[in-house]
Amino acid sequence: xxxxxxxxxxxxxxxxxxxxxxGIAPARAQSAYKEAPPGPGDADAPGKKPSDKFAGPSxxxxxxxxxxxxxxxxxxPAEPGEATPAVEQISSHPAHDDWPAYGRDTDATRFxxxxxxxxxxxxxxxxxxxxxxxxxxxxxxxxxxxxxSTPIKVGDGLxxxxxxxxxxxxxxATGKEIWRHEAGVKYASIPYTxxxxxxxxxTSSTVSEGEPCHNRILEGTLDMRLIEVDADTxxxxxxxxxxxxxxxxxxxxxxxxxxxxMTAPPPIVNGAIVVNHEVLDGQRRWAPSGVxxxxxxxxxxxxxxWDVNRPDQHGEPAEGQHYSRGxxxxxxxxxxxxxxxxxxxxxxNSAADYYSAMRSPxxxxxxxxxxxxDVKTGSPRWVFQTVHKDVWDYDIGxxxxxxxxxxQDGPVPALVVPTKRGQTFVLDRRDGKPILxxxxxxAPVETDVEGDxxxxxxxxxxxxxRLGLPDLKESDMWGMSPIDQLFCRLQFRRAKYEGxxxxxxVDRPWIEYPGYNGGSDWGSMAYDPKTGVLIANWNVTPMYxxxxxxxxxxxxxxxxxxxxxFKPGGGGAEGNGAMADTxxxxxxxxxWNQYTHMMCNKPPxxxxxxxxxxxxxxxxxxxxxxxxxxxxxGVPTYLPVTIGTPNNGGPVITAGGVVFVGATTDNMLHAFxxxxxxxxxxxxxxxxxxxTPMTYEYKGKQYVAIMAGGHHFMMTxxxxxxxxxxxPDNK
Amino acid sequence: MAGLYRPxxxxxxxxxxxxxxxILLGLPLLIMGAELALLGGxxxxxxxxxxxxxxxxxxxxxxxxxxxLYLLAWLLTWPWALWEVGxxxxxxxxxxxxxxxxxVLVVLTxxxxxxxxxxxxxxxxxx
Numbered sequence: 001x002x003x004x005x006x007x008x009x010x011x012x013x014x015x016x017x018x019x020x021x022x023g024i025a026p027a028r029a030q031s032a033y034k035e036a037p038p039g040p041g042d043a044d045a046p047g048k049k050p051s052d053k054f055a056g057p058s059x060x061x062x063x064x065x066x067x068x069x070x071x072x073x074x075x076x077p078a079e080p081g082e083a084t085p086a087v088e089q090i091s092s093h094p095a096h097d098d099w100p101a102y103g104r105d106t107d108a109t110r111f112x113x114x115x116x117x118x119x120x121x122x123x124x125x126x127x128x129x130x131x132x133x134x135x136x137x138x139x140x141x142x143x144x145x146x147x148x149s150t151p152i153k154v155g156d157g158l159x160x161x162x163x164x165x166x167x168x169x170x171x172x173a174t175g176k177e178i179w180r181h182e183a184g185v186k187y188a189s190i191p192y193t194x195x196x197x198x199x200x201x202x203t204s205s206t207v208s209e210g211e212p213c214h215n216r217i218l219e220g221t222l223d224m225r226l227i228e229v230d231a232d233t234x235x236x237x238x239x240x241x242x243x244x245x246x247x248x249x250x251x252x253x254x255x256x257x258x259x260x261x262m263t264a265p266p267p268i269v270n271g272a273i274v275v276n277h278e279v280l281d282g283q284r285r286w287a288p289s290g291v292x293x294x295x296x297x298x299x300x301x302x303x304x305x306w307d308v309n310r311p312d313q314h315g316e317p318a319e320g321q322h323y324s325r326g327x328x329x330x331x332x333x334x335x336x337x338x339x340x341x342x343x344x345x346x347x348x349n350s351a352a353d354y355y356s357a358m359r360s361p362x363x364x365x366x367x368x369x370x371x372x373x374d375v376k377t378g379s380p381r382w383v384f385q386t387v388h389k390d391v392w393d394y395d396i397g398x399x400x401x402x403x404x405x406x407x408q409d410g411p412v413p414a415l416v417v418p419t420k421r422g423q424t425f426v427l428d429r430r431d432g433k434p435i436l437x438x439x440x441x442x443a444p445v446e447t448d449v450e451g452d453x454x455x456x457x458x459x460x461x462x463x464x465x466r467l468g469l470p471d472l473k474e475s476d477m478w479g480m481s482p483i484d485q486l487f488c489r490l491q492f493r494r495a496k497y498e499g500x501x502x503x504x505x506v507d508r509p510w511i512e513y514p515g516y517n518g519g520s521d522w523g524s525m526a527y528d529p530k531t532g533v534l535i536a537n538w539n540v541t542p543m544y545x546x547x548x549x550x551x552x553x554x555x556x557x558x559x560x561x562x563x564x565x566f567k568p569g570g571g572g573a574e575g576n577g578a579m580a581d582t583x584x585x586x587x588x589x590x591x592w593n594q595y596t597h598m599m600c601n602k603p604p605x606x607x608x609x610x611x612x613x614x615x616x617x618x619x620x621x622x623x624x625x626x627x628x629x630x631x632x633x634g635v636p637t638y639l640p641v642t643i644g645t646p647n648n649g650g651p652v653i654t655a656g657g658v659v660f661v662g663a664t665t666d667n668m669l670h671a672f673x674x675x676x677x678x679x680x681x682x683x684x685x686x687x688x689x690x691x692t693p694m695t696y697e698y699k700g701k702q703y704v705a706i707m708a709g710g711h712h713f714m715m716t717x718x719x720x721x722x723x724x725x726x727x728p729d730n731k
Numbered sequence: 732m733a734g735l736y737r738p739x740x741x742x743x744x745x746x747x748x749x750x751x752x753x754i755l756l757g758l759p760l761l762i763m764g765a766e767l768a769l770l771g772g773x774x775x776x777x778x779x780x781x782x783x784x785x786x787x788x789x790x791x792x793x794x795x796x797x798x799x800l801y802l803l804a805w806l807l808t809w810p811w812a813l814w815e816v817g818x819x820x821x822x823x824x825x826x827x828x829x830x831x832x833x834x835v836l837v838v839l840t841x842x843x844x845x846x847x848x849x850x851x852x853x854x855x856x857x858x
Contacts, residue, residue: 474772475815478822481829483756486763486776493770603821643821 034581035358037286037325056580057562059253059286059325067255069189069223072247077316078302082376086271086297087205090154092338097697099153102198102265103524104652104694107402108335110526112695115656116702119673121727122658122681128703128726129175130686135162135194136720141187145718146690147709148195148263148522148649153696154215157231160722161196163709165221167229172698175724179234181227189223191261191280193712196222197333197522198265201231205271206298213237218297220262220275224248226295241300248275248293251305253322255288256562260329264399267343268297269336269375274343278331279351281393282577282586283560285358287351289322290329292371294378304378306371308362314378326351326358328367332522333399335415340429342381344415345371348395352579354504354547354586356389357452364388368395370417370425372432382432386419388455391504393516394420398524398650405435406532406614416527418520421500422468422538423461436463436616447503449547449584454503465611465618467538468514471499478602480632484593488600491591495544506547506584511591513542517713523650523663523692532613533674535651535659537624540605540644542591553578553585596632604644606664608651610677620677625664634715642679648711650692652704662689662706665716669693669706669723685723688716701726736793736847743847746790746840752833753787753801775811779804786837793851795844798837805834 038058068074091101096113103110117125137143151160151170157178158170165183170176200218207214215231226246228237236244252260259280266275272294279287294303304314309324317323332346347369350359359367369385387394398418404411405426414435417425426436440457447454474492479485496502497511504510518539526535548556558578559566577586591600599605604623612619623644630645631637647663654660658680659672667688671681688710695704704725710718738744757780764776782804789797808830816822 475822479825481825482776482779483759483763485825486760486767489772489776490763490767490770493767493772 033583034286056284056286056560057254059288059322060320061254063249063252063255066186066188066257068247068249069185069221069257070225070242070245070247072242072245074247074250077251077318080304080314080377081296081301083271083294083296083303084205084298086268087203089203089268090201097153098155099151099694099696100201101152102150102200102333103335103399103401106336106338108333108399108524109401109403109529110524110650110652110692111528111654112652113655114695114697114702115654116697117654117658117695117704117727118656119658119675119680122671124727125671125681125683125704125725126728128173128724130724131170131175131177131722133160133162133166133168133720133722135164135166136718143712143718144190144192144194145709146193146195146711146713147707147720148193148197148691148711149707149709149722150198150692150694151705151707151722152198152201153694153698154201154231156698158696158705159199159201159217159231160707161199161219162720163194163196165196165219167199167217167219167227167234169217169231169234172696172703173701175722181229181234181236183219183221183227185222186257188257189261191222191258191263191278193263194222195263197263200265200268202228202268202297204298207239213239216240218266218268218273220248220264220266220277222261222263223257224252224260224262224277226266226273226275226300228300239299246295246300248277251291251317251321251323252288253325254562259283259561260288264331264333267334267336269343270338270341271297272303272375273297274334274336274345274373274375276330276332276334276345279329280561281349281353282575282579283351283562284578285352285355285581286325289324290327290348291323292330292345292373292378294375306373306378306380308366309360311362327363331395332397333524335400335402336375337402337429340413341375342372342429343375344400344429345373346396346398346400346417347371349390349393352582353393353577354391354545355449355452355579355582355584356391357449358582359389370396370400370415370427370432372429384417384425384427384432384434386417386421386423386425386459388458391452391454392501392512396420397522398520401525401527402429403527403529403613407435416525416534418467418525418536420514420516420519420521422466422514422519423459424464424467424536425459425461426464434461436461438462443501444498444503446498448505448507449503454501458501464616465609467519467536467607467609469540472497472511472513472542472601476601478600479593479598480596484596484598487593487595491544491600504545504547506549509544509546511542512545513591514539515541515543515591517541517646517648521648523648526651526653526659527613528653528655528674530655531674533619533653534611534613535608535653535674536611537606537608537647537651537661537663539646540601540607541599541646542601544589544591546587547584548587550583550585556585556587558585597634598632606644606647608661608672608677610659610674622677624661624670626666626668629666629716646714648690648714652693652695654695660693660695660704660706662691662693662708664689665714667708667716669704669725683725685719686717686721687719688714690714690716735791736851742843746843746847749836749840750787750790750797753783753790753837756833757781757783757787779808790840790844793844793847795841795848798841798844801837802834805830805837
């Protein structure tokens with residue numbers, strides 16, 4: 001694949017530029033370029049004479065107390081090992097009534113065979129119960145909440161994690177809390193968002209039925225722990241890690257709470273827990289590593305690491321060493337493939353998302369890609385890249401879905417990969433080759449960011465309908481009146497815009513569209529394997545970006561999270577970022593009118609689409625979400641008009657023929673007819689429904705559950721309510 | 732009829748207010764519209780802004796021609812808006828809704844301006 005042939009040259013150019021410009025770097029130590037990760041004897045290492053200016057901490061600095069939240073002694077570095085042989089997990093063949101995994105099953109189909117709720121009776125849904133998780137901002141705390149949780153249901157339990165990682169088991173019929181494991185996550189450990197997408201159900205191969213921890217609930221935490229508790233009692237599994245916990249900060253080097261965190265459920269593939277983590281975007285080039293690691297699901301023992309810039313070392317770093325800094329992180333939910341022994345890792349960008357001159361060729365090969373890792377060794381078997389040299393934060397946020405692709409000579413094991421670009425790639429799981437055609441099309445290369453050339457081409461999945469609208473035009477600008485519309489037209493003309501891959505610029509803003517919240521962010525898709533219908537909800541949310549010189553970034557007060565003066569909200573993942581160690585900071589905002597807080601482009605901002613995978617034709621597609629809770633200056637209009645709002649959270653499809661999706665900023669749960677797309681029912685939630693709903697049956701009744709936790713970035717109301725619906729008894 | 736008229740009745744004050752409103756709304760259209768035109772964008776806004784401001788000034792001077800100038804600009808806005816976005820409701824909203832509401836106000840000023848003009852002519856006739 002000629003995809004990364006530029007990378008070596010780029011890295012070289014970047015280094016030349018950096019050495020050339022190092023002399024004119026501004027005086028503040030924080031601003032200094034660091035062309036390579038600081039070494040053990042680095043001038044900035046703590047222990048040097050204290051300075052009143054902030055110096056980037058050396059990655060070799062010992063982790064401060066609290067970074068290892070489990071307080072577990074590290075012990076010697078572990079060698080690579082193999083997982084305890086596993087028994088088949090229930091998520092491979094879920095019981096009819098259950099929803100045993102985040103994406104319902106190992107394939108992540110979000111398809112339920114339940115058919116009690118149908119297009120005919122869905123209008124009668126009423127609330128069965130509301131469960132309050134207790135996790136929401138305390139008075140005085142900056143709201144960083146967005147629970148994003150989807151409960152799982154196995155047998156007589158509904159299991160979920162709260163936004164702050166407490167694990168609970170609920171009665172599926174009443175919502176009564178049966179047990180709670182308090183994780184003790186501190187506010188400081190919240191990265192960009194307090195989120196916990198789901199817990200993982202695991203059946204032990206060594207502990208026999210009836211013993212404690214035969215069935216276990218596993219979660220990854222915001223403060224980088226793996227926790228396993230007994231599914232019946234919620235008590236820690238003593239045999240796992242250190243009394244039930246594994247410290248994932250081991251080998252990560254210097255860090256601060258909130259810099260790295262887990263928000264997605266780690267899949268267990270053939271006995272190996274595969275762990276990825278979010279590294280807070282936009283902080284510094286030499287942020288903690290994006291390493292992917294395997295741990296034994298039985299014992300919590302380290303198995304292997306895949307560290308992009310140490311490709312041949314699969315063990316833990318030697319004493320005093322750490323995983324390579326600034327490598328692409330993966331924060332999406334991964335998909336495990338027990339049959340092929342692979343885990344599909346959706347990757348993001350190297351640290352410092354909007355500047356690519358300092359990335360290694362190895363990083364350039366695997367960023368914004370699907371990397372299929374062998375779960376025995378941690379070695380990549382194949383890589384498919386969705387953006388070359390990504391500087392648009394088009395990282396992959398969604399969980400890929402495994403399907404049997406209806407091919408000409410029978411079904412092909414396929415992986416459907418949603419992206420923020422709205423390009424949906426369909427790959428052969430065995431070798432990563434596209435099943436549907438992918439074209440390398442020319443991309444704009446003109447940029448004033450010296451030494452950071454762009455890729456001349458980018459991949460387009462031309463065999464799948466595009467989940468996006470055409471490129472923006474001046475006449476697409478919008479407003480309430482000609483004046484605010486004119487303001488947006490002017491903003492449009494002032495910016496650089498050459499389509500989806502407009503290269504970053506320093507001298508003027510550029511428009512990033514579909515944008516980092518565009519297409520499918522983390523919501524993922526739903527697939528009905530019986531009908532071959534794929535459901536996707538997606539966003540149309542352009543961003544207005546500009547690279548700023550280090551001097552200006554300093555003037556704007558942009559500082560990385562490990563700066564002692566850092567304040568929450570002073571530069572997070574989805575906004576302005578210091579991008580310390582690079583020549584530039586980044587200023588990012590939605591492409592909106594900052595006076596009215598209305599988007600500059602005309603509606604819709606969110607859509608939902610059904611695609612027939614047999615023909616790859618769009619069955620139906622329409623705007624998703626009403627204007628009721630949105631309006632100029634943030635004032636709700638209460639208009640029941642479907643305008644199409646931004647949406648975060650995935651869909652669910654049922655054999656009953658109903659599609660459920662929350663996600664929208666109108667704070668509603670919506671039900672659609674899977675055949676026609678007609679909206680059949682909706683209900684206003686107590687908070688924003690930025691989570692994927694799920695459905696289950698218990699004692700003969702079908703339920704639909706959604707976490708209405710809200711989302712701080714989507715500006716929807718925060719709540720701690722899990723809302724569960726069912727049909728009235730006299731149906 | 733050089734110079735501004737002195738409003739006496741409530742209807743004249745209201746007419747005066749509409750004229751000032753036109754000028755206030757026309758100014759951003761003119762200024763931002765000029766920059767937009769220079770950047771290669773639509774010429775509509777700078778032209779419309781100029782017409783609306785001129786209309787407002789004429790109305791302040793008690794001339795019914797000011798009201799008709801605004802209404803002409805409003806009338807021509809429709810074919811322009813339809814040319815830009817067709818019959819797309821969301822697209823038409825910012826382009827024609829506000830101007831149409833103001834057009835209603837302007838229409839209401841016509842009888843007042845007519846009367847003012849007559850009075851002024853009559854006064855001049857006496858003088």
